[in-house]
Amino acid sequence: MNVQAPQFLTIKGEDPAGLGTAPVPAGPYYRDDWFELEREAIFKRTWLHIGHVCELPEPGSFIVRSLDFAKASILITRGKDGVIRAFHNVCTHRGTQLVAETDGRKASFTCRYHAWTFGNDGALRAAPDMERFYVEAKDCGLPKVAVDVCAGLIFVNLDPEPKQGLADFIGPLAEEMATRPVAKATTFSEYVYEIEANWKLTYDNFQENYHLRFIHPRSGAAAGGPDNPFGYPVEYGFHGQHRTQLIWSNPAPQVTPIQAYAMGKAMPLAYAEADVAPSRLDKQYFALFPNFFLFGSPGTHFSHTVFPISATRSRGVIRLYWVGDDDSASRRFSREYQMATALDIHAEDRAVIEAGQRGLNSGALRHIHLQSQEVLLRHLLHEVTKAVDAYRAELVGEGEAK
Numbered sequence: 001m002n003v004q005a006p007q008f009l010t011i012k013g014e015d016p017a018g019l020g021t022a023p024v025p026a027g028p029y030y031r032d033d034w035f036e037l038e039r040e041a042i043f044k045r046t047w048l049h050i051g052h053v054c055e056l057p058e059p060g061s062f063i064v065r066s067l068d069f070a071k072a073s074i075l076i077t078r079g080k081d082g083v084i085r086a087f088h089n090v091c092t093h094r095g096t097q098l099v100a101e102t103d104g105r106k107a108s109f110t111c112r113y114h115a116w117t118f119g120n121d122g123a124l125r126a127a128p129d130m131e132r133f134y135v136e137a138k139d140c141g142l143p144k145v146a147v148d149v150c151a152g153l154i155f156v157n158l159d160p161e162p163k164q165g166l167a168d169f170i171g172p173l174a175e176e177m178a179t180r181p182v183a184k185a186t187t188f189s190e191y192v193y194e195i196e197a198n199w200k201l202t203y204d205n206f207q208e209n210y211h212l213r214f215i216h217p218r219s220g221a222a223a224g225g226p227d228n229p230f231g232y233p234v235e236y237g238f239h240g241q242h243r244t245q246l247i248w249s250n251p252a253p254q255v256t257p258i259q260a261y262a263m264g265k266a267m268p269l270a271y272a273e274a275d276v277a278p279s280r281l282d283k284q285y286f287a288l289f290p291n292f293f294l295f296g297s298p299g300t301h302f303s304h305t306v307f308p309i310s311a312t313r314s315r316g317v318i319r320l321y322w323v324g325d326d327d328s329a330s331r332r333f334s335r336e337y338q339m340a341t342a343l344d345i346h347a348e349d350r351a352v353i354e355a356g357q358r359g360l361n362s363g364a365l366r367h368i369h370l371q372s373q374e375v376l377l378r379h380l381l382h383e384v385t386k387a388v389d390a391y392r393a394e395l396v397g398e399g400e401a402k
């Protein structure tokens with residue numbers, strides 16, 4: 001682990017990640033041909049966050065999620081043995097999409113076309129006229145998708161034979177994430193949005209604090225303190241393909257009563273009684289390659305996943321995870337209020353991200369510039385480029401072998 005501190009004192013010319021300081025190419029942020037490479041080199045063969053175990057609370061629970069970049073629909077189930085499994089949501093008879101619901105509880109799934117019925121373990125249980133087919137039922141199970149869990153977070157990998165397991169992929173960060181409240185979350189608030197912007201551009205907006213004072217003066221997201229007026233991060237960490245940052249904590253945070261209530265505290269009478277001042281470690285930001293980050297503070301366990309749809313369009317899933325079910329309407333309200341506040345801040349970002357995309361789409365810039373406070377953006381592009389280069393080399397190798 002390579003941890004740098006304190007970064008808000010970074011001066012011109014410093015190179016916190018050792019990745020150089022040169023301008024970076026603009027093409028990866030808008031070009032269709034580059035996106036095609038990312039789709040194959042990264043998204044179809046990397047562990048991707050897709051849900052949380054609290055969405056599969058009991059045997060028979062299932063969820064269905066679309067991964068547009070792969071034209072895939074993924075069915076994730078919890079069997080009666082408690083095991084979480086994932087499959088392509090495709091009937092093996094003639095390919096009909098099997099499950100139309102996005103979530104629910106079922107022991108089996110019946111295809112509406114010719115009534116082939118699959119158990120939630122993926123096995124074909126029954127098929128009318130099976131004796132007339134030229135295949136055995138045991139060879140007609142749903143196509144499996146690799147799935148695993150870290151810190152309560154469900155990940156899938158579309159590679160039929162992933163090169164590494166999830167634990168190896170995440171590495172030592174997995175243990176640290178497992179200590180965070182998201183691992184015990186029982187419910188969440190969710191906001192899904194689509195945006196006219198490349199997935200990296202969309203994601204990068206959450207990897208730098210440089211914009212806070214300009215884009216968020218109203219919402220107060222940029223609130224700093226006397227020794228760090230713009231709330232710059234305190235540390236950056238680089239962990240293979242992943243990265244972390246330690247968000248600066250105001251030593252005297254003002255936690256409103258409604259924030260404290262959302263976190264499960266009894267309704268305090270005044271700010272001073274809220275007693276939820278974030279500690280240093282609780283403000284850690286975990287960014288897992290390629291498109292997921294978790295911002296673990298004691299009150300709002302914020303996650304954001306940005307799925308590409310095309311080179312210049314993406315879908316973002318923002319969640320606030322909560323420990324403990326809503327025990328009253330007031331608790332629900334306080335949590336939704338937190339979500340609404342997050343949306344308010346995001347609304348301020350959205351227009352400028354899309355404006356950035358329009359500018360890049362023009363092709364006017366061959367390069368863009370990243371300062372030392374934007375080093376996490378540089379690291380993401382570096383890792384993306386490395387994965388694309390490795391994939392290209394594989395293609396060349398395959399070509400030569402033919």
Ligand code: FES
Pocket residue numbers: 091092093094095096111112113114115116
């Ligand atoms: S396509 Fe599903 S049963 Fe025929």
Ligand SMILES: [Fe+2]
Pocket residue numbers: 205211212215216345349
């Ligand atoms: Fe922002």
